[in-house]
Amino acid sequence: MDYQELKNIYDTPLYVYNFDDIKSRYEALKSEFKARKSLICYAVKANSNLSLLKMLADLGSGFDCVSIGEVKRAILAGAKSYKIIFSGVGKKDSEIKEAINLDILMINVESSAELLRVESVAKELNKKARISIRVNPNIDAKTHPYISTGLKENKFGVDIEKAKSMYLKAKNSSFLDPVGIHFHIGSQLLDITPVHEAAKVVAKLLNELKAVDIDIKFFDVGGGIGIRYNKEEPVNLYQYAQGILESLKGQDLTIVCEPGRYIVGECGELLTSVIYEKINDKKRFVIVDAAMNDLLRPSLYGAYHEILSLKNTQTSNCDVVGPVCESGDFLAKDINLPDLESGDLLVVKNAGAYGFTMSSNYNTRARAAEVAIEAGKHRLIRKRESFEDLIKNELVEDFGAKY
Numbered sequence: 394m395d396y397q398e399l400k401n402i403y404d405t406p407l408y409v410y411n412f413d414d415i416k417s418r419y420e421a422l423k424s425e426f427k428a429r430k431s432l433i434c435y436a437v438k439a440n441s442n443l444s445l446l447k448m449l450a451d452l453g454s455g456f457d458c459v460s461i462g463e464v465k466r467a468i469l470a471g472a473k474s475y476k477i478i479f480s481g482v483g484k485k486d487s488e489i490k491e492a493i494n495l496d497i498l499m500i501n502v503e504s505s506a507e508l509l510r511v512e513s514v515a516k517e518l519n520k521k522a523r524i525s526i527r528v529n530p531n532i533d534a535k536t537h538p539y540i541s542t543g544l545k546e547n548k549f550g551v552d553i554e555k556a557k558s559m560y561l562k563a564k565n566s567s568f569l570d571p572v573g574i575h576f577h578i579g580s581q582l583l584d585i586t587p588v589h590e591a592a593k594v595v596a597k598l599l600n601e602l603k604a605v606d607i608d609i610k611f612f613d614v615g616g617g618i619g620i621r622y623n624k625e626e627p628v629n630l631y632q633y634a635q636g637i638l639e640s641l642k643g644q645d646l647t648i649v650c651e652p653g654r655y656i657v658g659e660c661g662e663l664l665t666s667v668i669y670e671k672i673n674d675k676k677r678f679v680i681v682d683a684a685m686n687d688l689l690r691p692s693l694y695g696a697y698h699e700i701l702s703l704k705n706t707q708t709s710n711c712d713v714v715g716p717v718c719e720s721g722d723f724l725a726k727d728i729n730l731p732d733l734e735s736g737d738l739l740v741v742k743n744a745g746a747y748g749f750t751m752s753s754n755y756n757t758r759a760r761a762a763e764v765a766i767e768a769g770k771h772r773l774i775r776k777r778e779s780f781e782d783l784i785k786n787e788l789v790e791d792f793g794a795k796y
């Protein structure tokens with residue numbers, strides 16, 4: 394793709410996604426489970442652009458959502474309601490109600506308090522809510538603490554014993570239908586053995602439930618497949634799938650997998666333009682027009698994103714920083730780039746997941762535009778925000794007619 398042309402047409406900061414690559418990754422994962430019934434439920438929070446969701450829905454993908462907003466996005470994009478899962482540690486009654494009315498595949502319950510809320514809302518609606526329970530298998534996912542979710546000390550899910558009693562309660566309720574079992578131990582997992590260990594632990598619970606006539610139909614292994622940001626060894630999808638399939642020997646279930654980052658992470662780039670360079674003491678800063686409000690991962694997790702220049706001249710050490718008024722506002726630290734001038738383009742790699750979706754309007758900065766590349770052609774899939782967009786919900790007394 395001609396980055397310069399994209400910049401000329403759409404301006405920067407600009408998110409660019411390769412839809413063909415996203416499609417291939419979806420298909421590759423799906424085919425690894427071909428020996429069994431399977432459902433890939435793409436995790437909407439990784440990148441929730443409607444055009445992207447529509448493409449995945451057209452391929453037959455399901456969706457894992459963590460708010461009713463995401464559920465509605467998925468449906469708007471053409472998702473089948475029976476392929477939508479609603480997860481998350483805190484769901485409001487109004488969200489539970491909408492989810493039940495939309496007849497989604499299942500609500501993924503994360504506590505006994507939540508189970509009671511779902512039951513009571515279902516009762517009010519005189520409906521039976523399909524649920525799964527998120528089990529916390531207490532397994533160390535060996536990833537960044539902010540994105541590790543499968544340990545006792547994390548807020549997610551319930552322990553095995555608690556899960557068992559919740560299943561029994563659900564079974565005996567006229568308003569709950571326990572159809573699934575779920576775990577999700579963390580994100581950006583490069584070593585997949587913890588997922589296999591978790592699958593074994595949870596499959597054991599499955600057998601115990603079967604013994605008391607609770608027939609689970611969906612075995613949901615969550616997401617978390619790691620991607621290559623730097624020089625990491627990519628996850629072997631065949632081994633990933635085989636380990637899960639092995640833990641389910643002899644059981645007739647649909648395997649559900651909820652990848653987010655794996656599907657979109659490596660298929661997106663953030664284009665940004667240099668504003669100017671600045672040298673303080675001996676430190677060289679490249680100040681660019683994208684900032685932490687556009688791509689939060691470096692600031693939030695100290696995450697690494699490769700940054701490429703289109704120039705081939707000699708490089709030197711620098712930090713790439715945005716214009717936001719925070720010292721934590723950087724896209725990269727101590728990387729090597731050529732001497733850059735105003736307007737030079739930089740490409741921030743592997744920014745397709747948790748990029749735009751974590752962006753904000755901090756410093757009254759408009760959020761970036763998004764472009765899709767498909768079959769060699771580019772098209773705008775989200776307009777750049779305008780100043781009017783940023784202030785449209787604000788109410789000011791006696792401000793006159795201007796706004």
Ligand SMILES: *Cc1c(COP(=O)(O)O)cnc(C)c1O
Nearest residue numbers: 436480580616617651652653654
């Ligand atoms: C965030 C999340 C995912 C997706 O995680 P990735 O690391 O992006 O694959 C899947 N399932 C649940 C429940 C999640 O919270």
